[in-house]
Amino acid sequence: MKTGLAHVCIESRDLEATEKFYRVLGLERQFEFRNKKNELVGFYLAFGNGTYIEVIKSTKAGGGDGVVRHFAMEVDNVDEAYSELVKAGYDATKKEFAGDHNWMVTCHDPNGIFIELQQYTVESMQRVGGVCEVDYRP
Numbered sequence: 001m002k003t004g005l006a007h008v009c010i011e012s013r014d015l016e017a018t019e020k021f022y023r024v025l026g027l028e029r030q031f032e033f034r035n036k037k038n039e040l041v042g043f044y045l046a047f048g049n050g051t052y053i054e055v056i057k058s059t060k061a062g063g064g065d066g067v068v069r070h071f072a073m074e075v076d077n078v079d080e081a082y083s084e085l086v087k088a089g090y091d092a093t094k095k096e097f098a099g100d101h102n103w104m105v106t107c108h109d110p111n112g113i114f115i116e117l118q119q120y121t122v123e124s125m126q127r128v129g130g131v132c133e134v135d136y137r138p
Contacts, residue, residue, distance in 0.1 A: 008052075008068060012055050027053065028046055070115065073115065074120060077119065078105050078117055092117075093106045101125055
């Protein structure tokens, strides 16, 4: 029945800044939403594999509280992703090897949403399964 994740929807106070940020990571606008006054109120950004980020204009979004706690994007080269973000003026963490055996860089989009950029390895738990021990208490 399942075939994959279709999209994640995020809210944005600044559609232009949001699109600019995700363009640095290689996403392009697939289509847009306009209201009856022909005002841009959102769009889909394409990963190119049938997966999207839907961005909807909101007056409430931002302030570091993002509507989504976090999401992760798989990248084929985490060093390149880091370099492109920094070159475009965005803050990102240095590359780390995560407990689930991925190389990872993290950042926030202009709406305050936390993003993990993950480069899977042959031992990544997302590929081989297993138990990942974490220091987490809800």
